Amino acid sequence: MNQDYLELIKSHPELWDHFTRKEEYSSEFRDRFDRFPYYLSKTRNIFEPNVSEFLFKSGYTPKYPDGKKFAVCLTHDIDSVYRKFPAKCYHIAKSTYKKDKTEFSKNIKTIFNKKQPLCNFEEIMDLEEKYGAKSSFYFLALKPGDQDYTYDIMDLKDEIRNIKDRGWEVGLHGGHEAYNSYEKICEEKKRLEDALGSKVIGYRNHFLHFKTPDTWEHLARAGFKYDTTFGYADCVGFRNGMCHPFRPYNLNTNEFINITEIPLAVMDCTILHSYMKLNYDTAMNLAKRMIDKVAELNGVFTLLWHNTYLQSGTPELRFYEKILNYCQQNDAWITDGKSIQSTYENKLLDSVKI
Known part of the structure; x- marks a missing residue:
């Protein structure tokens, strides 16, 4: 992200404060999972990526492989396999x-x-392949005694290496404490890399635990190239008004953080079950509305769908496939976080000029 991009947003204080999430730096309250929730935010137009729209109208028009109109980043958090x-x-x-x-x-x-x-990774990849898509699988790499330790990552060594060999991405799903601990992040990253046999560059934290800007700093220091945690658990939408990947800015140091954020737009349990609890028709209409807006702005629509909601015959699986079909029909590049990060880092982050 270059100086022109910074100055363009900075010249509009309200947009700058929203983009940097200034209100989260001094928030007196957080939820029981130590998250800053949407219900505490003063910015209420959550379904409108207003910062991205401003940049787009100012000349920011990202381009994608094969002339695709916009991108979809497909992701899966693997909380359970048993x-x-x-x-x-x-x-x-x-x-x-x-x-x-x-x-x-x-x-x-x-x-x-x-x-x-629940160890249904082959079925998920087969489904996505039908739509010319691939995705990122984020695995927990906890040790016995850690909160939500449900599997040993070494038991899944063959499965995760098969995911990598098929061309899909394996990333880290940080545990409950990792978002606020550089040491925990490094420990879990090494455990996953030992099982995978190669480096990992992508990250999302369990339960969407996140602390602005500290989590970004820990991840950058640990060697991750991108994060895709940055969304609200209690509401779908665009947390800082961005539907484009961006380089976060630390207001404490007045410097960019050396990591790309691919902001999360929609999570399955947020829109359908634990929080918003929309019926399927309403949820699909909202998802389409958001996808259409992202497409209009040449942005990236990031979707999180857990493997536990992708079992054969479930309504959640049918919903997921409807989204894939809709995105394909609307000329989306449907891919994983690693591919999105690489494209933005190499071609797009410096494309804004005043």
């Missing part, structure tokens, strides 16, 4: 009641394979 025994029994009974022999056979096999069916 199904507990009572849940396995429930699904066996359900398929028996439905007299579905195929489903019954599949569920019986899960008794002996603790990873299935």
